Amino acid sequence: MLIRYLTQIGRYFLMWREIFKKPTKWSVMKGLILKEIDDLIIDSLGIVAFISFFVGGVVAIQTALNLTNPLIPKYLIGFATRQSVILEFAPTFISIVMAGKMGSFITSSIGTMRVTEQIDALEVMGVNSLNYLVFPKLIALLLYPFVIGISMFLGILGGWIAAVYGGFGSSDEFIGGIQQEFIPFHIAYAFIKTFVFALILATIPSFHGYYMKGGALEVGKASTVSFVWTSVTIILMNYILTQLLLAS
Amino acid sequence: MIEVKDVKKSFNGVEVLKGISTVFETGKTNLIIGQSGSGKTVLLKTLLGIHKPDQGVVEYDRRRYWEMTEDEKRELRTEIGMVFQGSALFDSMTVEQNVMFPLRMFTHKSRSEMEDRVNFVLKRVNLIDAHNKMPSEISGGMQKRVAIARAIVNNPQYLFCDEPNSGLDPNTSILIDNLIKEITEEYNITTVINTHDMNSVMEIGENIIFLKNGILEWKGTKETIFKAENQAVIDFVYSSNLFKRVREAMLKG
Numbered sequence: 001m002l003i004r005y006l007t008q009i010g011r012y013f014l015m016w017r018e019i020f021k022k023p024t025k026w027s028v029m030k031g032l033i034l035k036e037i038d039d040l041i042i043d044s045l046g047i048v049a050f051i052s053f054f055v056g057g058v059v060a061i062q063t064a065l066n067l068t069n070p071l072i073p074k075y076l077i078g079f080a081t082r083q084s085v086i087l088e089f090a091p092t093f094i095s096i097v098m099a100g101k102m103g104s105f106i107t108s109s110i111g112t113m114r115v116t117e118q119i120d121a122l123e124v125m126g127v128n129s130l131n132y133l134v135f136p137k138l139i140a141l142l143l144y145p146f147v148i149g150i151s152m153f154l155g156i157l158g159g160w161i162a163a164v165y166g167g168f169g170s171s172d173e174f175i176g177g178i179q180q181e182f183i184p185f186h187i188a189y190a191f192i193k194t195f196v197f198a199l200i201l202a203t204i205p206s207f208h209g210y211y212m213k214g215g216a217l218e219v220g221k222a223s224t225v226s227f228v229w230t231s232v233t234i235i236l237m238n239y240i241l242t243q244l245l246l247a248s
Numbered sequence: 249m250i251e252v253k254d255v256k257k258s259f260n261g262v263e264v265l266k267g268i269s270t271v272f273e274t275g276k277t278n279l280i281i282g283q284s285g286s287g288k289t290v291l292l293k294t295l296l297g298i299h300k301p302d303q304g305v306v307e308y309d310r311r312r313y314w315e316m317t318e319d320e321k322r323e324l325r326t327e328i329g330m331v332f333q334g335s336a337l338f339d340s341m342t343v344e345q346n347v348m349f350p351l352r353m354f355t356h357k358s359r360s361e362m363e364d365r366v367n368f369v370l371k372r373v374n375l376i377d378a379h380n381k382m383p384s385e386i387s388g389g390m391q392k393r394v395a396i397a398r399a400i401v402n403n404p405q406y407l408f409c410d411e412p413n414s415g416l417d418p419n420t421s422i423l424i425d426n427l428i429k430e431i432t433e434e435y436n437i438t439t440v441i442n443t444h445d446m447n448s449v450m451e452i453g454e455n456i457i458f459l460k461n462g463i464l465e466w467k468g469t470k471e472t473i474f475k476a477e478n479q480a481v482i483d484f485v486y487s488s489n490l491f492k493r494v495r496e497a498m499l500k501g
Binding site for chain 1: 296297298318321322323324325326328330332333334336337338339349350352353354408
């Protein structure tokens with residue numbers, strides 16, 4: 001069991017090396033990157049915007065409902081919303097959601113190509129299939145921090161609307177809370193995490209799709225396994241990066 | 249010409265190819281036949297470099313595949329066309345994009361030159377109105393023809409076909425067989441076809457090898473296969489009722 005896991009991990013890192021070997025012609029790669037940006041980034045904006053807006057609102061309401069002591073200032077609603085959204089919700093929670101949405105899409109599309117021998121066709125033609133399939137996803141996901149930036153903005157906007165229009169505090173109090181004890185490094189921390197999660201989101205689902213064996217049923221299983229491992233890796237890396245960047 | 253010498257290949261301790269040696273000749277349709285599990289696909293994939301043999305040599309016109317550098321292998325692969333069993337067309341691309349793919353990847357032709365070449369090969373496989381259709385919108389026979397067009401678009405020296413007739417009706421199968429044979433002769437390429445379809449054997453079997461349990465049991469042509477004395481070949485050839493009756497008629501004179 002342990003040997004099997006270690007073999008898989010070794011294979012995953014060897015895959016990284018292969019991704020950058022024998023690059024595909026730029027004229028072809030350009031089109032592939034644009035297609036991946038459309039499939040992975042643009043197509044994710046709707047669901048990210050929806051979740052971020054409403055979860056931001058819920059964070060604000062729950063914070064407000066827990067501030068029962070009249071001595072605690074109302075600006076804490078804005079402060080708590082900002083901290084929750086920027087530090088954890090946008091980078092980590094959205095990445096877990098994307099492990100389901102984006103990750104399943106990547107695993108199933110590459111897995112289907114494996115099952116239908118399209119990957120063999122690429123290899124027989126002399127194309128480095130890992131470079132052709134995974135490299136454009138990696139490049140496209142360099143724009144993932146942009147998605148998380150939108151998520152941060154909409155999460156805080158949702159919190160502001162919920163707080164102000166729900167009658168939990170004034171707009172000035174909420175905005176004051178957002179500005180309270182602002183540490184710019186928290187933004188850097190969030191985007192460093194996001195960048196690492198982007199690499200995970202591009203490669204682990206690709207790995208599970210590329211190396212899968214079997215037929216249509218196994219494509220479904222590979223998508224599920226891919227989601228589990230992508231989520232586990234994101235959560236582990238979240239812990240490690242938080243320890244390294246904030247606690248030390 | 250492709251030559252294999254004493255090729256052996258095992259998976260998880262099970263020997264699938266047990267020392268195959270043969271020559272696939274240029275300008276001829278070379279058939280690998282045998283029952284399911286005989287090692288046909290493994291041999292084909294070993295020829296293609298998808299599987300590395302545990303022992304033995306694969307030579308493409310005296311060029312030893314497994315002694316080549318990565319660049320040489322990549323160069324050689326541009327000389328290879330492959331028609332997969334399930335066609336393996338890229339389902340996110342139109343028919344035209346599928347056929348144009350090898351040209352875009354490996355040549356520096358202009359867009360109009362590529363379009364001319366794609367039009368030429370699609371016409372050659374009798375597909376003239378399918379340029380903008382997706383693979384899912386065309387029949388299995390048409391998909392096979394697109395796969396053949398994609399395989400020959402870059403003027404390959406070697407053409408491999410894995411079960412080109414599987415899933416096709418008898419008439420379409422004959423069309424595909426004849427198309428492969430015509431292309432082989434027209435471009436003087438080395439064609440290797442993996443099949444268990446006796447109709448294909450009768451139509452285009454110019455150089456046939458018969459595999460059983462990973463061993464090359466018999467070699468011959470479509471003319472000599474009916475006179476083969478090897479019991480495994482007899483069992484394979486006369487496995488269908490039609491051929492059994494033909495044999496009975498032949499024996500009765």
